[in-house]
Ligand SMILES: Cc1cc2ncn([C@H]3O[C@H](COP(=O)(O)O)[C@@H](O)[C@H]3O)c2cc1C
């Protein structure tokens with residue numbers, strides 16, 4: 001709790017002066033004003049985050065939080081739970097979807113076991129296991145409040161270490177079979193939605209099994225009665241260790257003035273928790289893509305951020321964040337490498 005509280009205390013608002021200077025420069029670059037659209041918004045946001053006119057985002061990393069979910073017992077995923085562990089090993093070996101996209105973006109992938117249900121022996125996976133998977137949330141809380149806080153603090157620790165090692169752009173990713181179920185439960189509570197409206201197929205759950213998933217989400221909420229006004233209560237009762245870890249990464253990014261790129265549906269659920277814990281975190285987040293998962297657009301609405309890309313992707317792992325890294329770095333190149341009308345010796349068009 002100590003680390004979480006200290007980190008939350010460090011979070012400040014964006015640097016308005018730096019944003020103003022960058023906006024003025026961008027408005028004077030040799031192009032029609034606003035013609036580079038969202039690239040301009042990103043460059044201005046990055047100046048607000050870092051306080052710099054020419055921020056660098058050339059050392060990127062995706063932090064992948066891997067954990068299991070006790071609710072898998074209820075048959076809410078098409079994949080068996082063991083796939084979490086198998087995929088985590090492949091991610092650590094650089095062989096999964098996020099790895100391919102991160103390597104193209106020259107980004108590191110940091111793989112963390114924050115709660116896989118069995119021991120994983122892999123030197124490339126950072127062992128920060130809070131517990132061996134969560135409990136089945138239809139029977140009681142997924143974890144205790146202390147464990148949720150510990151998982152948030154794992155995210156803070158990993159992100160803070162990465163930043164100390166020179167990382168200047170972070171992305172969130174996860175691997176956790178079943179995690180679209182707690183993500184949807186979080187969204188249902190925080191956005192006051194009916195589970196029917198927002199429950200999707202995740203990693204290809206057969207359509208005929210969707211009603212069961214909806215009922216499981218409803219039951220978890222009914223049994224635990226999470227308090228919408230207490231995001232950590234929601235996280236502990238109907239969340240997951242991977243989701244908590246990602247929320248911790250977002251909080252640490254904000255505290256250390258480093259932008260955090262939010263991946264798809266599950267990352268957005270984590271962002272909803274992080275911003276409910278501390279609303280200022282939102283200023284430090286960049287939403288990468290609109291996941292194809294059913295509840296994704298409602299999740300983005302609740303978070304209040306418009307995703308940059310719409311690629312019909314629904315993988316998770318941080319894949320969308322890795323893809324967006326290229327565009328975010330392009331925004332800094334635009335700001336730094338273009339010249340202004342004054343520098344070109346011509347009047348503003
Ligand atoms: C082979 C495989 C690789 C994945 N990589 C990410 N996910 C994604 O799917 C899971 C969530 O979907 P659900 O809630 O339906 O289980 C998470 O692990 C997420 O990262 C994968 C899923 C599978 C099967």
Ligand SMILES: O=C(O)c1cccnc1
Nearest residue numbers: 202264265266291315316
């Ligand atoms: O958008 C995501 O993050 C997602 C959607 C479905 C399954 N796994 C991840």
